[in-house]
Amino acid sequence: MSENVPFEAEVAQLIVDTLNLDVESGDIEPEAPLFGDGLGLDSIDALELAMAISKKYGFQLRSDDSNNAQIFSSLRALSTHIQNNRPA
Amino acid sequence: MPRLDPIIAHNTRVVAYYADRVVYREDYVAHVAAVVSRLPDTAYVINLCDDRYHFQVGLTAAMEKKHINLLLPTRIPEFINRIHRQYPDLYVLADAPCAFAGIPVLQIQQLMVEGATDVAPLLAYPPDQVLAIAFTSGSTGDPKPNVKTWECLVEVAAMTGSRFQLPEYGQGGIVATVPPQHMYGLETSVMLPMQFGWGSYAGRPFFPQDVADALAAVPAPRVLITTPVHIRALTAEAPVLPKIEYIISATAPLSAQLAQQAEAAFDTRVYEIFGFTEVGSAATRRTVDEQTWHLFDKIRLRRDGQSHVLDTPYIKNSLPVSDIIEAIDEQRFSLLGRDTDMVNIAGKRASLGDLNARLLALPGVVDGVFFNPDDKDEKVRRLAAFVVAPQMTVDNIIDALRDMLDPAFMPRPVVLLDKLPRNATGKLPRSALLELVERYVVTKGKKS
16 A cells, blocks of 8 residues: 555546546556556546646646656556645 | 759758757768668658657658658557558658567667768759658548658648748747647648758657747747647646747647637747648638638639639649638638548547447447537547447447557547437437437536
8 A cells, every 4th residue: 555545546536537537536546557558548638637737736747857658657656746746 | 954852951050959959950961871871672661750850860861762651640550550561561760669560660760870871862852752641541441542742742831931931030940749740740840940941849848848848949939830739738837938939730720719818828929720631731820810711822722513622733633621611712711610520639630430430340339439529629529439239348348449549539438328319211310419428428527
């Protein structure tokens, strides 16, 4: 178990709400890929999520410090990225 | 001496910009020579280079070798395999690891290594040399090839540059969020800068903050080549951007409201380009000013029976306009509606007829249809699919579709039904589909 579970649940809900997904936020596996075979997201979703993250957490995603594939590799990775980058 | 048109303007100083370095004309010529000396002798090439400068070098080398570029609407292996069966004599040029069954893959970074070479690139080509075959998704399921000659690309670049008065701005930098492999990206982010001696940012910025970083890496005057989806994200996040002369948008309609917001937020002008794969870029408008589209100087519009066609001096055939338009005169028109068979998800296009045929061809699917919602604003809408498949689950259907569809067209949601509301003639009226959407898609999204 990760210590991050409550925050992961919050990010999972943000993903479901932003992208209007037909799944329950609790059903998103923390380590499963968000793109491709996992949740089936694509780059358009990444841009939508970037906008939602900027609005909710007050920072803008960037590709060059760590690439998109890494940031969006899983719910856990995305949650960690947000926690590490959001203004204190 | 036959006529030869140069690929790169004689006064070009810088070809490409990176965050931390520039690529000068001499470097580009040396890289092209190195690649040409190491390419195989084949008929066709698929240039998958993500880095725009790598793509430019690969494109030039292919022109030197008279290799025809195959421009594909998607990279899914099933599609590439299908193309490979029709065009067996080909190689893939890439700058990231990839593999396709039976197709040689060459990494361009390995070919660009300089060394003794006796190749002196010509950098100019006859108008009738074929640069590319651009594929569109036909309603029959077979990709439809559109031949693009060198003349075609040179003419479109010349008319685009003159429409946007590039020479009056001197030489600047172009940043693009679109891939160089699509006609719009090829014409505006590769051909346009090369023909006018501008440099292109080599990367493909994605997030708004990436776009800001990329624009800061190129000198003024700057032009941003992008799409409504990115303009919406940029306007929403509003990062600090350096001065941009123009933002150019294509691939999907842009609302006057969003264009106005972007013009105000970034102190710039926003133009749209209208085009389609068969003709390439064809018309422009400044979105905040007017609804009317202005065709490029050498393109003429005329009525042909129930529909309209475009005539150009650089494409032999008249090209039917599949969108619903109203001609004002032979150079101006209004766009009334998009082609109803054509699905456009964030700039990726597919035929609805083809998508439906693929769904119906899945083993276990008894009946099924894709539904394409109306575009209301720039928020990307996804397709829905209504499927009758008693022995299958939603996950079975999604897994089967994933192997054959570009991710943009994956239905969201897939709704399983006992039967589809077909009328007496077996057709599915849009009104009946809208009822299904209301019942299964809209209400579900609003549940919480």
